[in-house]
Amino acid sequence: MRSSASLILVLSLAVSSAALADDAVAPKETIHLFNGKDLAGWTTWLKATKNEDPDHAFRVTDGVIHMQGGDHRGYLATKQAYKDYHFTCETKWGARTDGGKYVRNSGVMVHCTGADGSAGGSWVTSLEVQLAQGCEGDFIVIRGKDEAGKPIEATISSKVRIAEDKKTRWDPQGKLVKYTGRQFWWNKHQPFFEEMLDTRGKDDVASPVGQWTKVEVIARGDKVTVKINGTTVNEALEVFPASGRIALQNEGHEVYFRNVTIAPLKD
Numbered sequence: 001m002r003s004s005a006s007l008i009l010v011l012s013l014a015v016s017s018a019a020l021a022d023d024a025v026a027p028k029e030t031i032h033l034f035n036g037k038d039l040a041g042w043t044t045w046l047k048a049t050k051n052e053d054p055d056h057a058f059r060v061t062d063g064v065i066h067m068q069g070g071d072h073r074g075y076l077a078t079k080q081a082y083k084d085y086h087f088t089c090e091t092k093w094g095a096r097t098d099g100g101k102y103v104r105n106s107g108v109m110v111h112c113t114g115a116d117g118s119a120g121g122s123w124v125t126s127l128e129v130q131l132a133q134g135c136e137g138d139f140i141v142i143r144g145k146d147e148a149g150k151p152i153e154a155t156i157s158s159k160v161r162i163a164e165d166k167k168t169r170w171d172p173q174g175k176l177v178k179y180t181g182r183q184f185w186w187n188k189h190q191p192f193f194e195e196m197l198d199t200r201g202k203d204d205v206a207s208p209v210g211q212w213t214k215v216e217v218i219a220r221g222d223k224v225t226v227k228i229n230g231t232t233v234n235e236a237l238e239v240f241p242a243s244g245r246i247a248l249q250n251e252g253h254e255v256y257f258r259n260v261t262i263a264p265l266k267d
Contacts, residue, residue, distance in 0.1 A: 024081040024243035027262050033078055033246070034260040036063045046074035046250075047122040057250055067106070069096040069254035073122040075247040077112055083243035086263045087217040091131060093209045094254030103133035103195045104209070105251040109142065110217055110224065111244035114152050119144035125152040126247065127239060129217055129226050130183070131255075134193050136206040136213065137186035137226045137233035141179050156224075157238040158184045165191040170234045178238070186226070186233040205231045212258070219243075220265055 033041060038060055044053045048071075057072040058065070065076065093104050109126035116124055119142045130138035143154045157178045160168035163185075168177065170187040177184075190201030198209055205228045207213040216227040222242040226234045248257055 024083040026084040027082065027264050030261055030263040032261055034065055034257070036060075036258075039065070039076065041079055042076050043079055043116075044074065044076055045116045045122075045124070046072055047117065048072070050117065061256075063258070065248065065257040065260070066094075067248070067250040067255050067257075069094065069098060069250070069252050071098075071252065072250050073252060074117075075109060075123065075249050077109075077116075077124070077245045077247035079245070081112075081244050082246060082262060083219065084221065084265055085219050086265055087219070087246060087261070088214065088263070089248070089260040090212045090214050090258050092207075092212045092256045094256060096254035097197065098252030101197055103135070103197060103199065104253040104255070105132040105249075106253060106255045107131045107140070107249040107251070108215060108217060109247040109249060110219060111154075111239065111241045112247050113154075113241045113244040114144050114146045115149075117144075118146075118149075123249075124247070125154050125241070126244065127154070127156060127224060127236065128249070129215065129224075129234075131206075131213075131215065131249075132195065133197075133206075134195060134199060134201040134204060135185070135189060136204070136215075136228050138189065139184040139224075139226075139234060139236050141183075152241070155179050155238070155240050156184070156236040158234075158236050160184060163189075163191050167191075172235070176237070184234065184236065186228075188233070205229050205233065218265070 108129045112126040114125040125144040128140040159174040161171040161174040188203035218225040222239045224236040
C-alpha cells in the first residue's frame with residue numbers, strides 16, 4: 001500500500017501534468033511550422049537580449065532557417081504547444097563555429113514548458129534531442145522553472161545497456177533506468193568518442209558537414225522516439241512533461257533548418 005505522502009506526490013504530479021498539457025494540441029494534419037518566408041509562428045530567446053534579436057541571430061536565408069552562430073546562445077520556439085505528434089526537420093551545418101575546438105553543437109528541444117531562459121539563462125524546461133557531432137540523438141533533460149519561479153521536475157527513463165566506457169546506450173532489451181543527471185546516449189554512440197570539431201563516430205548515421213540530416217521526433221503519450229536519417233537511435237520513456245512547445249537551439253555554431261513539420265501519429 002502506498003503511503004499518504006507517496007499518494008499526494010503522485011496526485012500532485014498528475015495535476016501538474018494536466019495543467020502543463022492544457023494548451024497543447026495534437027495535430028490533425030501535417031503542419032508546416034516554418035513557411036519558408038519568415039519566422040511567423042515562432043518566438044526567439046537569447047541569453048543576452050531575451051525576446052529581442054537585434055543582431056538577427058535567427059533569420060531566413062534562401063528559404064531556410066539560418067542561425068548565424070558566434071556569440072549567441074538561445075532558441076527559436078513555436079508559439080503553440082503540442083502533444084502526440086511526429087515532428088520532422090532537416091538540418092545542416094554552416095561554415096562558422098563558436099571559435100572553440102569542440103564539436104559543432106545544436107539541438108531540438110521538445111516539450112518546452114515554463115519560463116523562457118529559466119534554465120541557465122539560455123534554455124527552458126525541455127527534453128533536448130542532441131544534434132552535436134557524433135552525439136546526434138542523445139537525450140539531455142533540461143530543468144527550468146515555471147512562470148512563478150517554481151522548479152519543474154522534468155525527468156525521463158530509458159532502457160539501456162552499459163557500454164565499455166561505463167556509460168549508458170539505448171537498448172530496447174536493456175534495463176529501465178531513471179534519469180539521474182547524466183544524458184542518455186544514442187544506441188551506437190562511439191565509446192570514448194573525443195568530441196573534437198568535425199570528428200565523426202565510426203557508426204554515425206548523421207550526414208557529414210555540409211549535407212542535410214533528417215531528424216524525426218515521435219512523441220506518443222509519455223514516450224519519445226528519435227530517428228536520424230531514418231534510423232531509430234534512441235527512445236525515452238516516462239517523459240515528464242509530456243507536451244509543450246518545440247524549439248531549435250542556437251549554441252554558437254552556424255546551422256540551417258528546413259522542412260520543419262509536425263504531423264499526426266500513425267496507428
